[in-house]
Amino acid sequence: MTKVTLTVNGKTVSKSVEGRTLLSSLLREDLNLTGTHIGCDTSQCGACVVHVNGEAVKSCTMFAAEADGAEVKTIEGMANADGSLSVIQAAFQEHHGLQCGFCTPGMVMSAAALLKDNPKPSEVEIRAYLEGNLCRCTGYHNIVKAIMAASGQDVPAVAAE
Amino acid sequence: MPKDGGIGASSKRREDLRFLTGKGKYTDDMNIHGQAYAYFIRSDVAHGTINSIDTSAAEAMPGVEKVFTATDFEGVGGVPCGWQVTDRFGEAMQEPKHPVLAEGKVRHVGDPIAVVVADSLAEARDAAEAVEIDITELEPVLNMKDALKDGATKVHDDLTSNLCYDWGFVEENRDAVDAAIKGAHHVTTLELKNNRLVANPMEPRVAVADYDDSTQEHTLYTTSQNPHVIRLLMGAFVLGIPEHKLRVVAPDVGGGFGAKIYHYAEEAFCTFAAKAVGRPVKWTSSRSEAFMSDAHGRDHVTKIELAMDENGKFLALRTDTHANMGAYLSTFAPSIPTWLHGTLMAGNYTTPLIYVNVKAVFTNTVPVDAYRGAGRPEATFQLERVVDKAAREMGIDPVELRRRNFITEFPYATPVAVEYDTGDYHATMDKLLEMSDHAGFEARAAESKANGKLRGFGIAHYIEACGIAPSNLVGQLGARAGLYESATVRVNATGSISVMTGSHSHGQGHETSFAQVVADMIGIDEQQIDIVHGDTSKTPMGMGTYGSRSIAVGGSAMVRATEKIINKAKKIAAHLMEASEGDIELKDGAFTVAGTDKSVAWGDVTLAAYVPHNYPLEDMEPGLEETAFYDPANFTYPSGAYGCEVEVDPETGKVTVLGFSAADDFGNIINPMIVEGQVHGGLAQGIGQALVENCAYDENGQLLSGSYMDYTMPRADDLPMFNVDHSSITPCTHNPLGVKGCGEAGAIGSPPALVNAVVDALQRAGHDVTHIDMPLTPDRVWSAMNS
Numbered sequence: 001m002t003k004v005t006l007t008v009n010g011k012t013v014s015k016s017v018e019g020r021t022l023l024s025s026l027l028r029e030d031l032n033l034t035g036t037h038i039g040c041d042t043s044q045c046g047a048c049v050v051h052v053n054g055e056a057v058k059s060c061t062m063f064a065a066e067a068d069g070a071e072v073k074t075i076e077g078m079a080n081a082d083g084s085l086s087v088i089q090a091a092f093q094e095h096h097g098l099q100c101g102f103c104t105p106g107m108v109m110s111a112a113a114l115l116k117d118n119p120k121p122s123e124v125e126i127r128a129y130l131e132g133n134l135c136r137c138t139g140y141h142n143i144v145k146a147i148m149a150a151s152g153q154d155v156p157a158v159a160a161e
Numbered sequence: 162m163p164k165d166g167g168i169g170a171s172s173k174r175r176e177d178l179r180f181l182t183g184k185g186k187y188t189d190d191m192n193i194h195g196q197a198y199a200y201f202i203r204s205d206v207a208h209g210t211i212n213s214i215d216t217s218a219a220e221a222m223p224g225v226e227k228v229f230t231a232t233d234f235e236g237v238g239g240v241p242c243g244w245q246v247t248d249r250f251g252e253a254m255q256e257p258k259h260p261v262l263a264e265g266k267v268r269h270v271g272d273p274i275a276v277v278v279a280d281s282l283a284e285a286r287d288a289a290e291a292v293e294i295d296i297t298e299l300e301p302v303l304n305m306k307d308a309l310k311d312g313a314t315k316v317h318d319d320l321t322s323n324l325c326y327d328w329g330f331v332e333e334n335r336d337a338v339d340a341a342i343k344g345a346h347h348v349t350t351l352e353l354k355n356n357r358l359v360a361n362p363m364e365p366r367v368a369v370a371d372y373d374d375s376t377q378e379h380t381l382y383t384t385s386q387n388p389h390v391i392r393l394l395m396g397a398f399v400l401g402i403p404e405h406k407l408r409v410v411a412p413d414v415g416g417g418f419g420a421k422i423y424h425y426a427e428e429a430f431c432t433f434a435a436k437a438v439g440r441p442v443k444w445t446s447s448r449s450e451a452f453m454s455d456a457h458g459r460d461h462v463t464k465i466e467l468a469m470d471e472n473g474k475f476l477a478l479r480t481d482t483h484a485n486m487g488a489y490l491s492t493f494a495p496s497i498p499t500w501l502h503g504t505l506m507a508g509n510y511t512t513p514l515i516y517v518n519v520k521a522v523f524t525n526t527v528p529v530d531a532y533r534g535a536g537r538p539e540a541t542f543q544l545e546r547v548v549d550k551a552a553r554e555m556g557i558d559p560v561e562l563r564r565r566n567f568i569t570e571f572p573y574a575t576p577v578a579v580e581y582d583t584g585d586y587h588a589t590m591d592k593l594l595e596m597s598d599h600a601g602f603e604a605r606a607a608e609s610k611a612n613g614k615l616r617g618f619g620i621a622h623y624i625e626a627c628g629i630a631p632s633n634l635v636g637q638l639g640a641r642a643g644l645y646e647s648a649t650v651r652v653n654a655t656g657s658i659s660v661m662t663g664s665h666s667h668g669q670g671h672e673t674s675f676a677q678v679v680a681d682m683i684g685i686d687e688q689q690i691d692i693v694h695g696d697t698s699k700t701p702m703g704m705g706t707y708g709s710r711s712i713a714v715g716g717s718a719m720v721r722a723t724e725k726i727i728n729k730a731k732k733i734a735a736h737l738m739e740a741s742e743g744d745i746e747l748k749d750g751a752f753t754v755a756g757t758d759k760s761v762a763w764g765d766v767t768l769a770a771y772v773p774h775n776y777p778l779e780d781m782e783p784g785l786e787e788t789a790f791y792d793p794a795n796f797t798y799p800s801g802a803y804g805c806e807v808e809v810d811p812e813t814g815k816v817t818v819l820g821f822s823a824a825d826d827f828g829n830i831i832n833p834m835i836v837e838g839q840v841h842g843g844l845a846q847g848i849g850q851a852l853v854e855n856c857a858y859d860e861n862g863q864l865l866s867g868s869y870m871d872y873t874m875p876r877a878d879d880l881p882m883f884n885v886d887h888s889s890i891t892p893c894t895h896n897p898l899g900v901k902g903c904g905e906a907g908a909i910g911s912p913p914a915l916v917n918a919v920v921d922a923l924q925r926a927g928h929d930v931t932h933i934d935m936p937l938t939p940d941r942v943w944s945a946m947n948s
Contacts, residue, residue: 020283034190035183037415039363040448044869047363075183085181093177096838100668101180102363102415108181123882130877134869136363136416137668139845139907140877142838 004068008033009077017064023057024048026064027074035075035105039134046133049106049113050074056113058132075105078112088112088150095155097146099137106133111147120151167681168898171834174673175688176666185413188367188384189445196369196441197226199431200285202275202292203453204267207301207525207862208316211265214275215293222291224284226438229276229430231264237433240426241398242490243390245639246499246521249329256325257317257523259489261399261426261433267296268316268488269525270864271453273426278434278442301862305462305483305522316488316523325486325495325521330503331577338516341477345468349551354934355539357460357485357856359872360532362667364415365446366455370431374439378406381432385411386421386665387705390642392697394424394492400433404697407432411695414667418846419531420455421667422707423492427454452867457856458532460485461498465543467512473557475566477514478506480543484521487528494530495521500638501536501626501708507575508544509586509622509800510566515576525862531707533846533908537625545621545913550931553924559917560590560599563622571891579626581798583891584826586622592824593620593802596884602806606925615809616819617922620802623910627902628713628797628893645792646710647701648719650679650726652785654771656764658683658690660722663703664715665695669839669904671711674832678716678898682723684749685763701788709902712831713797713893720897721789729785733766736777797893797901801825803910805848805918811926814943816919818848822884823910828893828901836903840885843907849875850908851915851935873936 001016008031015030027033027050036059039045048059051073078086085093088111098104107130114121114129121129126147127140135143145155164170179185216228240259247253258264263274275292279285300314307313308323316323329335342348369382379402385391388409395409396402414421427444434442446454461484468477484498503517534541552559567586574580594600602618609616629635632643647663660679664671676690693699703715727747734752735742744755750763769776770785806820823840830836853873857865866872892899912935919937923930923946930945 018283028190033183034187035185037187037364038189038445039365039415040869042448042868042870045363045448075181079182085178089181092181093173096174096834098177098180099670099838099842100363100416101176101185101413102187104180105183124878127877127880134363134874134876136361136418136846136874137842138838139841139843139875139883140880141841141845141883144877144882 002065004064006067006069007071009073019063019065021064022060023062023064023067024059027059033074033076037102037105039102044134045103046106046110047103049109049133051109051113056110075108078108088115091146091150095142095146095149097138097143103133103135107135107143111150114147115151120153123148166687167677168831170677170832172673172677172687172832174670176670176672187364187413187415188369188382191369191382193369193371193441196443197278197280197438198282198285199434199442199444200277200282200289201273201427201450202289202294204263204270204272204274206267206296206298207270208299209267209296210299211263211267211274212295212297216275219277219288219291222284222288224280225288226278228292229262229278229434231260231262234261237261238399240424240429241394242495243394243492243641244496245641246326246328246495247639248326249332254326254495255320256490257320261429269527270862271527272488276430278438301525303524303526303858303862305485305524308522308524309520316525323523325523328499328519330517334514334516334576338477338479338514341514342466342468342479345476346471347469347555349467349547349554350464351547351550351932352464353543353546353932355459355461355463355542356850356935358458358532358850358854359452359856360418360420360455360458361874362416362418362420365448365451366421366425366427367445368428368431369441369443370435371441372436378408379432380408380410381428382410382412383428384414384421386414386417386667386707388665388695388697389663389703390705391424391428395429395432399429408698411665417667418533419458419535419707423456423530449868452872453527453864456491456530457487457527458529459539460529461539463543465547467547467551469551469555473555473562473565475510475512478512480506480517482519484519485526485529486521486523487526488523489528491528491530494528496640497531497536498539502540504577504579505537505540505624505626506544506577508541509568509624511568513576517577526858533843534905535708537905538909538912541621541623541909542913546916546932549917559620560594564590579796582795582894584798584800585889585891586800588889589800589802589824589826590622592886592889593804593822596824596886597804597806597820597822609808615811615922615926617807617809617918617925619805619914619917619921621910621913621917622802623906624798624800625905625909626796627709627799628793628896629708629710630796631794632792642704644704645790646714646718647703647788647790648715648722649701649786649788650719650722652726652767654768656685656689656767659693660690660719661693661700662715662719663700663705664711665706667706669706669711670832670835674712674835675716675719677831678719679723682720682727683763684747709904712898712900713896713902714791714793716898716900717793717896718789718791721791722787725787725789726785730766732781733769733776734761737761737766737769737775794895797828799825799827799901799903799906801906801910803914805911805914807915807918807922809919809922809942811946814939814946816852816937816942818852818881818915820881820884821848821911823907824886824889825903825906826889826891827887827903828890829899830887831900833887836887837885839903840907841883843905844883844911845875845880847908847911848880848915851912851937853879853936855936
């Protein structure tokens with residue numbers, strides 16, 4: 001067992017973990033942060049995306065021990081300080097960018113990482129960036145709209161309400 | 162003007178608040194103190210005899226509670242099938258036993274053989290490595306036509322053959338159809354495959370079971386679209402648990418698409434094991450496990466023939482289909498290629514004579530059952546492909562050929578035993594041509610050509626049967642369940658309302674749209690209404706969500722229960738205002754006496770119901786709670802015209818979907834935003850089937866597409882923005898909301914539109930290509946162009 005100490009959503013936590021424990025398991029099983037979801041076992045679905053030191057990471061691709069000393073942000077840490085939805089979260093609701101909600105945490109975390117690096121992405125850039133996030137419900141249409149709206153852009157005319 | 166509340170408003174979804182903040186409660190988020198973990202050991206061969214299973218070493222390993230095999234399930238029932246199809250000779254289908262754990266033989270890769278239950282998942286997995294299983298491999302049965310040959314290896318030794326049933330519909334029409342085809346001016350023939358798919362809801366299946374030996378009560382938390390169906394099937398047929406001692410909860414469920422309708426062995430296992438080991442037992446499917454244990458979809462091989470006169474008028478249609486059942490019969494499997502497929506073969510057309518033959522076949526593959534659309538995509542694909550081919554052979558424009566044969570008078574009784582209540586197929590076709598700028602296509606095609614690309618446009622017009630289904634009808638057709646829906650409307654003393662529905666939401670937004678309906682009927686704010694679903698201990702017996710039935714059947718039950726509430730509330734209001742009941746009107750949440758200024762608020766009436774001091778107790782019980790069960794009089798028949806525009810790269814065969822337009826008639830609409838989202842998702846799955854998805858087995862029965870490494874899921878950059886419209890409205894005539902359902906349309910209408918578009922692109926470029934089987938990968942398209 002290895003002791004890891006990390007900051008999760010602004011709070012410092014210490015846990016003893018096995019070497020094989022994944023960051024996704026640490027978050028879900030040990031810290032009860034079940035908003036991070038596990039949708040596959042080949043690191044392709046993206047439901048487990050979190051931010052590690054500000055970068056989007058699939059938390060199933062990283063051992064918990066590797067996150068020692070890191071600053072981690074999960075979907076539970078994305079709302080505004082007063083509990084209201086952040087701009088990206090609010091845009092997902094406004095534009096119906098989610099249905100079953102299972103891929104949603106990963107989508108929101110990926111969208112936040114995209115907009116940090118590219119504040120005004122084009123539709124093509126959004127679709128390319130989301131290559132690592134699978135959604136089976138929305139056909140991505142409203143997710144793309146939500147991200148464009150969150151970045152302050154008009155959504156494409158074809159996607160009119 | 163968009164409405165800001167009630168029926169017809171794009172109300173924002175209340176469920177989003179928990180999903181967007183990580184507070185959704187999915188089954189894998191449930192952990193019960195003291196729980197053990199189950200790990201399934203599954204067959205890695207397609208077909209084999211189990212010679213021995215030695216669990217002794219595994220049971221001695223750290224943390225192991227018990228290793229279960231079939232011997233632990235002696236006396237336990239098999240996983241039941243919920244539909245018995247009668248074949249064309251009047252005989253019942255062949256129905257093999259489906260044991261919870263494999264008995265003597267394994268019949269597909271993934272067939273569960275043994276289960277380790279241990280303190281942790283890691284310990285269960287480690288111990289699974291120590292279970293010794295000796296299997297003699299047998300020849301796998303894979304090709305459906307070979308499986309029906311004399312002397313073929315049998316999947317089930319105790320059946321007479323691999324044929325589940327040979328179904329003919331309508332059998333009495335067989336000779337007339339044959340004669341009409343023989344004498345026709347022209348017959349277009351097409352042989353095609355409807356590729357096997359995996360539903361792949363993003364949340365894998367999970368089961369968590371608990372048992373209280375002091376009350377003998379079982380609780381199962383499971384990823385289900387219909388918890389009452391699971392309670393009935395598992396309680397009555399598998400484990401023999403009376404329903405009052407079995408609670409099934411399906412909390413937030415991360416998508417279903419059909420794959421979470423069925424009762425699965427893992428649910429029965431966990432429920433059984435929790436009692437056996439005396440502690441809660443949890444199983445969470447990995448994605449790889451899901452590929453070999455979730456029911457698959459489609460997998461039909463079909464020959465279709467369409468006979469026409471010299472004007473392109475359809476005279477007769479004949480189909481010959483082999484439908485793969487897989488190794489066992491999943492819950493609704495036998496009904497999919499029959500009653501949900503054959504009954505839709507008239508499509509939108511007046512074809513007077515139709516004969517559908519379906520041979521359902523057992524193979525050494527994962528069981529096949531309903532997947533979004535369930536039989537209707539298979540029907541639509543073959544019909545809309547053959548109509549397109551016929552148009553080219555007859556030299557008639559594909560739009561025009563469809564129009565010449567459209568049904569225009571309703572109600573319309575088809576020759577395949579269903580009656581369409583309403584529709585306006587010319588209207589949806591007109592809308593599609595407008596929204597897809599069909600008139601501008603030639604100019605766009607010329608532009609593509611100048612860029613060295615091949616552009617094509619494809620159309621499909623679909624009909625589907627939703628709102629499943631009249632119970633007495635499906636009973637005659639072999640269903641072993643009723644298909645009504647239920648709702649209890651519980652008005653609280655201060656006027657807020659809890660609606661307990663038998664429908665289940667796993668992405669469809671019922672918590673929002675169902676509340677809109679009740680709010681609209683009473684005239685109060687939607688936020689005063691909560692929708693409760695997914696728990697057999699809270700909701701009345703309900704049949705759940707599939708077949709685009711929730712608003713049409715579940716919504717109708719809710720309307721009926723709310724009507725009862727309003728009727729009773731009016732009596733209370735009449736008493737309070739000392740008026741005649743017949744003069745009471747309810748509007749905007751207030752009861753008034755017609756022609757007067759007397760008024761009493763909704764909350765005053767509800768309070769009087771629960772604090773009945775001034776109340777007609779001699780005539781009426783206190784309280785305000787009503788239940789309704791709604792059994793539909795007919796299916797509903799959504800329809801629509803879909804158009805797909807593609808560009809093919811002639812160098813590589815890669816198909817790019819440039820645009821997709823969908824003009825649907827769903828009848829009345831409750832929440833346009835949610836309806837559009839349903840269509841988007843359906844389109845993505847249909848385009849996925851046509852373009853990238855394929856569940857493949859090799860010649861040994863190994864599942865080649867066993868993970869996301871090999872099974873291509875449509876990604877954001879595979880799809881265009883969609884152009885959807887639902888303004889063509891012919892309300893359903895037989896349910897109170899006039900609704901038809903919208904959940905599956907996108908997946909039904911889109912595959913033929915896409916394939917028609919690619920064939921169009923290739924033919925415009927002079928390639929003699931009349932069909933390519935899905936998915937239209939670059940390899941297949943390039944090969945078709947260069948063969």
